[in-house]
Amino acid sequence: THTHCCALRSGHPRVIGSPWPTTATPGDDVILPCHLEPRTDARALTVEWELTDMKMAAYAGRASLLAGDLKHGNLSLRIGNVTHADGGRYKCFVPKLWSHAIVLLQKYTYMNKIKRNESFVQVLVTVVVFPSSDRWTRHMWILPVVVIAVTLLATGLALSLTRKHLQPDVSQR
Known part of the structure; x- marks a missing residue:
């Protein structure tokens, strides 16, 4: 039998995503952040980006790695002309x-003062190390707390913007 050892050893690179959300309006370019830690030359490594039900033709000419940065361990995916259909759970x-x-690509919609729907896309990155380690398991509670905090912040911002833009302009009276 042939066995592959999957345990991460100290000093060996692992794939990391940013814990901070990134926003982009539809039509903009977005970068889904991902890198190796410690920073390691990734030019000789296979990097796979997956999305459930990914339609490869939809990404033709729009998605690419930041090739010049692979030597520094940057595995980020650039998606040009972001659409609502690009939303979903990506795996680097x-x-x-x-x-x-x-990497979770989420969509939010809010109303502006002329009551026209405008949308923006929020990228929320969570880090998962495969296979799970005791360190990850101990800190697993942080993920739901961060997701809830970001969701509440985004909801509060959207409500604030909606109220601000729907209030009558007193200066025009």
Whole structure:
């Protein structure tokens, strides 16, 4: 039998995503952040970006790695002309390292003062190390707390913007 050891050893690179949300309006370019830690040359590694039900033709000419940055361990995916259909759960995976990061592309809609729907896309990145380690399991509670905090912040911002733009302009009376 042939066995692959999947445990991450100290000093071996692992795939990391940013814990901070990124926003982009539809039509803009967005970068789904992902890198190796410690920073390691990734030019010789296979980097797989996956999305459930990904229609490859929809990304032709719009999606690419930041090739010049691979030597610095940057695995980020650039998606041009972001659309609502691009939303979903992306996985940045390096098979040789048995490590990946999950990137969630979420959509939010709010109303502006002329009552026209405008949308923006929020990218929320969570870090997952495969296979799970005791360190990850101990800190797993942080993820739901961060997701809830970001959701509440985004909802509060959207409500604030909606109220501000729907209030009558007193200066025109």
